[in-house]
Every structure is written in C-alpha cells, then in structure tokens.
Amino acid sequence: MTDQIVSKRYALALFNAAESAGEGLTEQVQKELSFISDLWEKNAELRAFFEAPQIPGEDKEKMLQLTFRGKISELLLQFLLFLLSKGRLVHILEINTRYDQLLKEKEGLVEAQVITASPLDEGLSVSLKEKMEKKTGKKVSLTYKVEPEIIGGIRVIVGNQIIDHSIRTELDKLRESLLSLKV
Template sequence: MVSFRAASAEAMAALTDKLGGVAEASAAKVADDLFAAARTLRSEGALRRFVTDQSVAAPARAGLVGDVFAGKVDPAAAELLSAAVAARWTRSRDLPDALEQLGVVAAVRSVGAQAETLVDELFGVRQLVKQNSDLRNALSDPARSAADKSALLDTLLGGKVLPATVQLVRQSLSGSYRTVTAALEAYERTAADVHGESVATVHVARPLDERAQQRLNTALSRQYGRSVHLNVVVDPAVIGGIRVEIGHDVIDGTVSSRLDDARRKIAG
C-alpha cells in the first residue's frame, strides 16, 4: 500500500471515510472511475498541478475536474473527485496515488463478504505470474498494448475468479507500481486491511494441514493484535521449519536458514 505523509495522510483518511458511504452495488463502477481518473491525472501533468495548487481557489479546482469528467463517472465517484481536489496534498503525485488506493478499496467493498476469497485469488494470480516467466514477460512487455494484455488475462481468469479479482489484476498493469507482482501484493494487503486483517506469507517445505494453519493463525493474531490472513507457499528449498513474512517483519525458523548461518560461521 502507498504510504502518505502529513496533509496527504489527512486527506486520504477523510476520503476513505467518504468512500464508506458508497453502496456495495455501485462500488465496482466507482473503482473503475477512480482508476481512470488516477490514470488521467498521472498522464496530464498540467491538470494534476492545477488541481493540487493551493493558490487556486477550491471551487475553481473542483469545477475543472467536473468539466473534465462530466458525464463520464458515477455520481459517487464525481463527489469523491471533487472532495479530493479540494483537499490539500503534500505532493501533487499523491493525488493520483490516493485515487488509485481508493479505487482498490472500492473494488474490495464490491465483493462484500467474499473478501477472503478476493485475497486468496489475488495471491494465486501473483504466484502464477511470479512462477511463469513467459506470462510475466508478456504482461510487462511495453510493446504489447493494454488491450492485448487484458485479453490475455481474460483468457486466463475469465469465469474462474471474482470480477473484482479481474478488475484489480487489470489495474496492476497500469505501471503505477514497479511490477505487476508488487501491485498485486499491495492490493492483497489493502483487501485484508479493509476487513481488519494483516497478511502473512508463510513458506514451508510441505503443505500445512488445517490444524497447523489454525495454530499459526492464532499465534500470529495474538502477537500482532489483529486477525491474520495466511498465504501459504510450499517451497522445497525451505527443507524444514517455517518462514513467516508479515509487513516488514520476517520470522525465519527454517532449516535452510540455520544451514546458511552455519556456513557463514564456518567461512568466517
């Protein structure tokens, strides 16, 4: 997830509260509109600088945005855009970043009680891209059009995952993050965070049974003071033990890690 500072953090908090009033039924359309607005503001530097210029009266900034997006966005999205350009931003580029983040939150809210499924599916797609170099290269190839990449995704995911998963995977192609997998990882964390959870990626040599997953989930939830969604990666290189990545923390109790430590001590 994008981190905001000072005025931008306050603006983002206020907009997130405002987004909470958007109906679930219209959230997917609002997400698409916010993503489109973020793309426009990133590509149109003059427009972005004007609507974040505090020397320009807020009504003038809102009026221009209203003219640019008139008839093109859902009324709820239009209200959010007006509120966004009326706010104060620490950096001009924070505005499109915030709109994208709000779009992700709207997409998450569009699935209602299926948020756990959404997190699982985003993780599954991220692992698929990470492990398949041909797919990864195709999605990052600047010579391929956005339409071509979207068609490829439709072939892979169409009818197999939630519409919100497809929506967010398409958004991951926008280039606002360093890579597609980095975008998907950020979207996973946002999807979990919307529902009061953290995401832990667990690396093991063999699949964990349900009881083991429950014990680990309980221990991590107690340690971090909130529910934790587990993404389990089976990796033979682990050999034995377990490695947990949650936020910026890494808990490494793997055999491979202990072997590496032993090798370093011997070499030193």
C-alpha cells in the same frame, strides 16, 4: 498526519459512502477511481494544474466539473470536489490503492506475491494457490515474480507478512550462525 493515514481515511469514507449508496456502486467507483488515478499519474499537465497555488480554487472546481460531470458517478465527483476543497487531491493515487484494498477485503480476496528462482509450472502454481486458499479461508490472487538470486525455494509476500523459504535466506542464516561461533 502521515499521507498513508490520510489516504486510508479518505478511501474508507468513500468506500462506506459507496456501500451505503447502493448495490454495485462500490465496484463502479473503484473502476472510475482507477481511471482517474491513471489520468493523474500519466498526465503531468493535469497534476500541475491542480497543484498550482496561483490557480484559484474556483477554476480548479470548474475544471473538475467540466471534465468529469456525467462521466463518473455523482458520488465520486462530489468526493473529488471535497478532496480539492481540502487540498488533498494530490493523494488520489494512494486513495485509489487503499480503496482497491478495501474492496478486495470485502470480497474476501487476498493478494499474494510469489517469488521463485525460476518459473513455477502450472501444477505447482495451482497446488500453491489451493493450499493458500485452504489456509486463509479466502480466495487468493497470486502474482509471480522470478528472482534467480534467491537460488531456489520460494518466498511468498501476503500483505505485510513474508514467508521466506528461499535457499538464499537459508544460506545467509547459516553464514551468520557460522560467523557468530567463537573458535
């Protein structure tokens, strides 16, 4: 089973458990999981400790309990202990990403990345956001990236869909069609 599938399943299980446990717990777990993921990502010693095969599982379990008991929800602590027992704690970053996506889906929020050759002015940004919200029927969160190499136009990435209306892409298409002509 690929890491992405594993992470998605664990994130979904945690999300469903948090939803079942009570109001507001899904958001609380997301904040706590994000905090733990940041720790995991930034602290090489922490990762090395939990990934070391020579350290007994009981010691790792004690470390988790000492470190997080009373600081995070019991649900998340039990989830981390479960991941540890299954040897899946190494997937915590991807689980966090997947959990965050599930929470945004629940809230009806769509994330999109907008790529332009130069920064968009405020009016265009607002207009683009409104049009995307109208088209998707959901709240849209836009992040902006400037890539001068697209020359002009716009490229929008929503999930795994790319809407490309950049001049660079149009020039590439024109070049390909001209090269494919038989003279």
